[in-house]
Amino acid sequence: MHLRLENVTKRFDGRVAVDRLSLEVPPGVIFGVIGPNGAGKTTTIRMILNIIAPDEGQVYFNDRPVDGSFRDRVGYLPEERGLYKKMTLREVIVYMAELKGYPRRRAEAELGAWLERMELASYLDRKVEELSKGMAQKLQFVTTILHKPEFVILDELFSGLDPLNVELIKNILLELKRSGTTILFSTHVMEQAEKLCDHICMISHGKKVLDGTISDIKSRFGHNSVRINFAGDASFIRSLPGVRAMTEFTNYVELDLDGTVTPPSLLREIAGRVEISRFEVMEPSLYDIFIDLARVDPSEVRPAGGRSDG
């Protein structure tokens, strides 16, 4: 399914939670929505799910304005987890699947394999309240995807999971992706998004700061920082064209380039004048990029970062 948001705005009591947000999620990708807590991620998700209506703008699925008819084709794992404590795992899974319009029989036939995979098979007829937090999380993940949704929204999926389970679920996500499912993955942990997502959208204070594919973003923001280990007097480097700033350490310097010079030409420039033992183009993490971008007024970085179709 193809999701598109056009200039979506939502206010709560005069406070703007989501501000003219536009984005496009192509089918079959893992799309990361990243941003700190309170950035407007959950509100955006609720508008995508048609739980709340935007004050302005429109959400489209497959170029049709979103309405209740898409409910059954979407799976949603909210940030705040919870299931009926007094029901058994079997009952909960079947109930949640039925609420998505998935036939009861098929749900009953398929739940065994999922629980097996999640190492929860022995709990099939036990009550949800007997599960540990991590187990309950895996169970909820099963209820999110059992009805074979075409579009899955996962809000802070990995919070509270140990590394083994993270690996387990990550593999399932990749399988889902291969089978054509579109996954919208929201998190405030940038490293996760970086490892998993094809496409990223950064939100801060309800506004889009940046969006694009990971490689896109890195190539756009990645080459402005260089570290050089050397022997000799390097003070001349500071005054070279294209160098915005230089931080000196005992054995190396870090250069901040302004984009008018490429690292290779810079290397040529200084290679003959000091003895270089190491020259490294530093790739900033998404985290660095985000911190960098979010610190300035998002409206200023908007034209530079990503499409500005609004």
Place this chain on the structure above:
Amino acid sequence: MAKLLTILKREYAQIVKKKSFIIMTLLTPAMMAAFMVVPALFATRDVAGGEAVAILDRDTLGIGEALAEELTEYTTETTGQPAFRIAPVITLPPADSAGYRRIRDSLVQAIRNERVKYLIEIFPEAPLSDTNLLLVTNSDNFKSAARFEHRLTRVLSRIRLEQANVNLPVDSILALTRRVELHSQDTKGESIPTEIKLYAGFIFVLLIYMMIVIHGTALMRSVIEEKSNRIVEVLVSSVTPFQLMAGKIVGMGASSLTQVAIWIAVGLGIMAYSGSLGVDLNSPAARVAFDPLIVLAFTLFFVVGYLFYSVYFAFIGSIVNSDKESQNFLWPVVLCLMIPVIFATAVIQDPNATWIRVLSFLPPFAPTMMVLRVVFIAPTVTGLSLMSNIALEALVSLIILILTTVAAIWLTARVFRVGILMYGKRPTLPEIARWVRHA
């Protein structure tokens, strides 16, 4: 629709499996059975040798002895045993005030210890005044008190007549002026005792009250559970808030209907096998319990009243964050439903008084007030009670209640969809009004 049914089924199953549901379902026929049996118990209570009456006579004319004689004439209705046991007649000279104090103290003590039930004191020169008499007891029984009054009047009249030297024989005067006994019956020619009607009214009202409060709070809890567990986030991404609310309310309603159906089945069973069960269908209690209008009014007001209040409970569940917080919103329900019980004696004296009539048409009070009126009035209706005035009034009240419920569902659905996704702060009334307008 299929999803509504899915929710409905889950809610229904959740309730029907609960212990409280099973207990209530079984308890009610037991209460009804008690209702049939208890009046009989009242009657048999007189038997055990009669109620102990002590008489302390400080006059010199033998009034105490004469009264004791008169009281032995009373027997209980069921067994024919003496109704009173004279535990002793003590006669004292009027001047012996020290002796009087001592004996009176010991008799009062005997009443406290429940060895004696009544102490009738006859003061010196009793015939000269109508107030030189006293009844001491800790358990007022109008019937016994009336009997004492009646017989004392007779004894004193005899003495007064003898002292007045009239020309006619005293006995014939007494016979000519003897007191009448007024029995009462309703326009149908039957006499259903007031206690039976009151007791039946209380049972029906209490059942409605308990069911609404028990199922209503369960509904409220289940909304709060979904809200506090955040299950609601997933739910509203799968179904509409209206489907969710309607599924819950109807599911719970279906469970309470199941309960009523079981009771009615038990009732019909009792009717069908009344002979072999030894139940007298013509007893006053049975006539009230099996009156078609009463049964119908109870069922309908119970179901619709439940729906009406469940909307309120769903609304409260959606705006609060915890069980504890929700308790603050329970009292209006309790108050509205219990008002008929609080004013039950006024209602039975005049079930058609204007203010009582008005209350029985107002939706919050109707489920209990109208049922109470029906219980008091329906047994007195001649002909088929379903065609009577009170049946018409009940129908109008029911229609008002249904229309109000529909409006309430419509309004509440708008608050519900916003409320269930609000955590933390409880919304203020103006905020809720805004949700209704903007939904």
